[in-house]
Each structure stands twice: as structure tokens, then as C-alpha cells.
Amino acid sequence: MRVLLLGATGNVGSRLLPSLVAHGHSVIVYVRNPSKLPSPASACASAVVTGSATDSAAVESAILSHECDAVINAAGVAPVWGESGELPTIFAAVADAVEKVQERRGGAPLRVWFLSGFGILDHPAGRMMIDYIPVYTIHRHNFARIRDVPKQKLAWSLFCASTMTPRSEAVDYTPKPGAGAEQLVAKVESPPAWSRTLLWIPLLGKYFNVMAQAAGYAAPLEDCVDFIAGDLQAGLESQYVGHRVAVKVKSKSS
Numbered sequence: 001m002r003v004l005l006l007g008a009t010g011n012v013g014s015r016l017l018p019s020l021v022a023h024g025h026s027v028i029v030y031v032r033n034p035s036k037l038p039s040p041a042s043a044c045a046s047a048v049v050t051g052s053a054t055d056s057a058a059v060e061s062a063i064l065s066h067e068c069d070a071v072i073n074a075a076g077v078a079p080v081w082g083e084s085g086e087l088p089t090i091f092a093a094v095a096d097a098v099e100k101v102q103e104r105r106g107g108a109p110l111r112v113w114f115l116s117g118f119g120i121l122d123h124p125a126g127r128m129m130i131d132y133i134p135v136y137t138i139h140r141h142n143f144a145r146i147r148d149v150p151k152q153k154l155a156w157s158l159f160c161a162s163t164m165t166p167r168s169e170a171v172d173y174t175p176k177p178g179a180g181a182e183q184l185v186a187k188v189e190s191p192p193a194w195s196r197t198l199l200w201i202p203l204l205g206k207y208f209n210v211m212a213q214a215a216g217y218a219a220p221l222e223d224c225v226d227f228i229a230g231d232l233q234a235g236l237e238s239q240y241v242g243h244r245v246a247v248k249v250k251s252k253s254s
């Protein structure tokens with residue numbers, strides 16, 4: 001696919017770039033400060049567009065002029081506490097741009113992955129994880145922006161990551177086929193292999209249940225980006241379109 005990647009100078013986006021290329025995609029990187037892109041990153045990309053991710057019209061123009069059929073948003077950072085910062089503006093700007101492109105072009109929507117957070121996954125007690133451990137709550141706001149948008153207008157997925165830790169601090173921009181996705185088990189709407197441990201404890205059981213398990217969903221960043229880049233090969237046929245997606249390292253999943 002032809003992918004517009006926002007946030008390519010960040011932890012996630014920088015690793016997504018070579019992974020997307022390794023999976024056969026052409027990547028147009030959209031950054032606000034191209035001088036932060038190391039030369040191997042620029043060499044890896046098909047094109048570099050300069051702009052702010054808060055500027056919906058500029059994102060729309062980049063998608064149209066580069067004839068993109070997919071977008072990944074890794075731009076913006078969720079604050080741990082509170083709902084400050086630019087992420088909601090970025091999220092809405094990207095969603096608006098994608099919907100406008102679909103209206104303008106007609107026909108198939110763009111395939112879009114948004115980086116999101118673990119907290120908006122469903123808990124077996126019936127609410128979101130975030131209701132028990134209220135951190136990174138901004139992701140709930142972003143989910144609300146797209147959850148009812150028809151798939152025919154915006155073929156979205158939310159990557160609901162817990163902590164993603166790189167195996168290597170240095171980014172290797174050489175596109176190499178990876179087997180990272182094979183190390184992960186995935187599930188939609190709620191975390192894979194979630195246990196009902198401690199739920200029996202009156203009143204505080206749900207809080208203990210989340211606290212006891214959330215850290216076990218940390219995954220290597222390289223594997224997570226391989227998962228997203230590999231899924232994009234399925235395009236609009238992906239089983240993850242219209243879903244919140246959670247992953248867990250297979251060896252920790254039982």
C-alpha cells in the first residue's frame with residue numbers, strides 16, 4: 001500500500017518506517033521537523049512531507065497528492081494524567097482528513113491504524129480498563145471520535161498497546177523481513193489471555209485484577225510494528241478493521 005506515516009521521528013514511528021518498507025509498502029513520512037529525520041530514514045521513505053499533524057487540510061493534501069491508500073498515526077503523545085496536550089487535536093485532524101479524502105475520491109475508504117492505549121480495552125467486569133486504572137485517559141476521547149464512523153468511510157483500527165519497549169535503542173533503518181508478529185497473540189476489544197484472578201475480592205477485586213496483569217502486556221516495539229505493517233498487507237480485508245486491537249507476547253499468554 002502507499003502509506004502516509006505520521007510521527008516518523010518518534011519511538012514508534014521511526015521503527016514503523018523500515019518495517020513498513022520490509023512488508024512491501026511505500027511510505028510517505030509526514031513530519032513537522034524533517035531535520036530530525038536521520039538520513040537513513042529519509043532514504044527509506046518514498047517521500048518526506050513537512051507539516052503539523054494538527055493541520056487537517058495539510059494531512060488531506062498529503063494523502064491526495066501522494067495517492068495514499070493507508071495512513072498510520074503515531075504522532076502525538078498521550079499524557080499519563082489528565083487530558084492536556086495536542087493528541088486529541090492530532091487524532092481528530094487525521095480522522096477528518098481521511099474522511100474528507102474518502103468523500104472527495106468516492107469508493108473505498110483509506111485503511112488507517114491509530115496508535116492508542118491499553119486502557120480503552122474492555123474489562124470482563126463490563127467497563128474499560130481505564131475505569132479501574134485511570135491513566136492515559138485521553139485515548140477514550142479519541143476512541144469516541146471514530147467508534148461510530150462507518151467502515152465504508154474510515155477503515156480504522158486502534159492499536160491498544162501497553163508499554164512497548166525497543167530491544168535496541170538504536171533504530172535500524174534497513175528494511176528486513178521480521179517475524180515479530182509471530183511472537184504475539186492478538187485479540188479484538190479486550191486483552192488476549194486475560195485472567196479473572198483476584199476478581200473475587202469484594203469492592204477492590206477489579207482494581208487488583210487490572211494492577212496484577214497490565215504489566216504483563218508489555219511487548220517489544222519491533223514486534224508491535226511488524227504486526228501493524230504485516231496487517232496492512234491485508235488492506236481493507238483485515239480482520240482488525242473497525243476494532244480495538246490488543247496483543248500479548250505468546251510466551252506470556254497462558
Ligand SMILES: NC(=O)c1ccc[n+]([C@@H]2O[C@H](COP(=O)([O-])OP(=O)(O)OC[C@H]3O[C@@H](n4cnc5c(N)ncnc54)[C@H](OP(=O)(O)O)[C@@H]3O)[C@@H](O)[C@H]2O)c1
Binds near residue numbers: 090117
Ligand atoms: N511508546 C509506548 O510504549 C506507547 C505505548 C502505548 C501507546 N503509545 C502511543 O503511541 C504513540 C506514539 O508514541 P511514541 O512513544 O512514539 O511517542 P514519541 O516518541 O514522543 O513520538 C511522538 C511523535 O509525534 C510527533 N508529533 C507530535 N506532535 C506533532 C505535530 N503537531 N505534528 C507532527 N508530528 C508531531 C513527534 O514529532 P517531533 O519529533 O517533531 O516531536 C514524534 O515523531 C502515542 O500516541 C502514544 O501515546 C506509545
